Every structure is written in structure tokens, then in C-alpha cells.
Amino acid sequence: MTVPAHLYRMATDEHICPFGLKSKDLLERAGYIVEDHLLTSREETDAFKQQHNVDTTPQTFIDDKRIGGYDDLREYFNKPEAGQQGRTYTPIIAIFSVTFLLSLAFSFVSNIAIFSITTVELFVALSMAVLAIQKLQDLYSFSNSFITYDLLAMKVVRYAYVYPFLEAFVGIGMIAALPVYLVAPISLFIGTIGAISVIKAVYIDKRELKCACVGGDSNVPLGFISLTENMFMIAAGIWMLVK
Incomplete structure (x- = not known):
């Protein structure tokens, strides 16, 4: 049975977090069933961050363990750092x-x-x-x-x-x-x-x-x-x- 992944990401009328969408896509491509929890206001987002003692969203939890943000999720799946790194042509x-x-x-x-x-x-x-x-x-x-x-x-x-x-x-x-x-x-x-x-x-x-x-x-x-x-x-x- 596939373990569900719980994703908490900010999605308000003014702002949809791009890293939240990327985290969701990464989880789905890895075969997880994503429980997508939307934080629909700044107040709700701040309350979530205070509750879990984190500075940013999105945050992913797998098997009741907090994985972290998008970069942490990429590291969890042994993927390279996102974006261009260092000098490039x-x-x-x-x-x-x-x-x-x-x-x-x-x-x-x-x-x-x-x-x-x-x-x-x-x-x-x-x-x-x-x-x-x-x-x-x-x-x-x-x-x-x-x-x-x-x-x-x-x-x-x-x-x-x-x-x-x-x-x-x-x-x-x-x-x-x-x-x-x-x-x-x-x-x-x-x-x-x-x-x-x-x-x-x-x-x-x-x-x-x-x-x-x-x-x-x-x-x-x-x-x-x-x-x-x-x-x-x-x-x-x-x-x-x-x-």
C-alpha cells in the first residue's frame, strides 16, 4: 500500500506558492498519494509555521515524519539541487x-x-x-x-x-x-x-x-x-x- 504524503502549501487569492506546486508534482511522480493541505490565508500560514516551528512553507510529511521544504524533498529523493548551479553556458x-x-x-x-x-x-x-x-x-x-x-x-x-x-x-x-x-x-x-x-x-x-x-x-x-x-x-x- 502506498504511504500517503501530507503536503502543506500556501495558496491564497494573492499568492500561489510555486515550490508548493513543484513539491506536489515531485511527490506524485515518485508514486505518492498526496494529501494536499492548502493554507489559504497569511494567518493560517503563520499559525502552521508556529505550530511546527518552521520558517517557510511548503512542508511535506511522509509516514508522520517531516521531510521539509522543496529542496529538502529533492534531497530526500536523492535528486540534485534545483536550478542552475555555478557557472554555466x-x-x-x-x-x-x-x-x-x-x-x-x-x-x-x-x-x-x-x-x-x-x-x-x-x-x-x-x-x-x-x-x-x-x-x-x-x-x-x-x-x-x-x-x-x-x-x-x-x-x-x-x-x-x-x-x-x-x-x-x-x-x-x-x-x-x-x-x-x-x-x-x-x-x-x-x-x-x-x-x-x-x-x-x-x-x-x-x-x-x-x-x-x-x-x-x-x-x-x-x-x-x-x-x-x-x-x-x-x-x-x-x-x-x-x-
């Missing part, structure tokens, strides 16, 4: 993967050879635009990270606030086929400064920094990925001029 892999698939999709629907120069141009342009969006979500956080390694931003702090707009302009300009003299110089300028800055910070000074390429709060290490972004810009600028 996941954000940049996700961006490059989606923009690559988008470039293939645009080429396909436009009756362009899928593996062509146009597809490559679309991939670079879309990648730059999406990376710019990541930075523009929180310019303050981005600037705090960017000025720790970009050589120009160290001297002219306002450049850190302008950079994402320039990157977005280049990406959009490439897709819109704006005049080369408007787009290529900017792409070459920000790409070259960025590449030199990354090479100095990572490969010469041997500093371990977080990359601001996907926003200031990311855990992406500064290094090859950042250098790749800048090389995209340099290559795009040169290609536009040659083309």
Missing part, C-alpha cells in the same frame, strides 16, 4: 541554438538554400539582436559587469549603456539591409574593442570573470563564448564591406 547555448534554427526557418520559408551565405548572415544578425535584448533588459546590471573588463567602458562608463543599442542596431541593420557605411563600421568598432578586451582580461591577465554577453546577472564565464560574439561582429563588418 546554458543561456548562450540556448540563444545560439534558437537563432540558428530561426535562420534556417527564415531561409526555408523564403525559398533560400538552407545552408547558404544568407542563412549565415541571418544567424549572425539574429544572434546579435537577441544578445542585445538580453543586455537591454537591465542596463544597470549589464553595465556593472561590462565595465570590469571592457577597455573602452573602463575609460568611458557611458559606453556600457550605449553598447547594447549599437549591437541591436547592427543586428537589425543587417536584416534590413541598411547601407553598409551605416552598419559595418559600428560592427567592426564594437567587435574589435570587445575582442581585444576579452583577450586581455582572460588570456593575458588571467582574470576569472562573468560574461556580460547575456546580461549582467548571468553566470556565463568570460572567455571563448564572449570572444566568439565579438568575432561575429568583426566578421560581419568585414563581410558587409567586402560584399
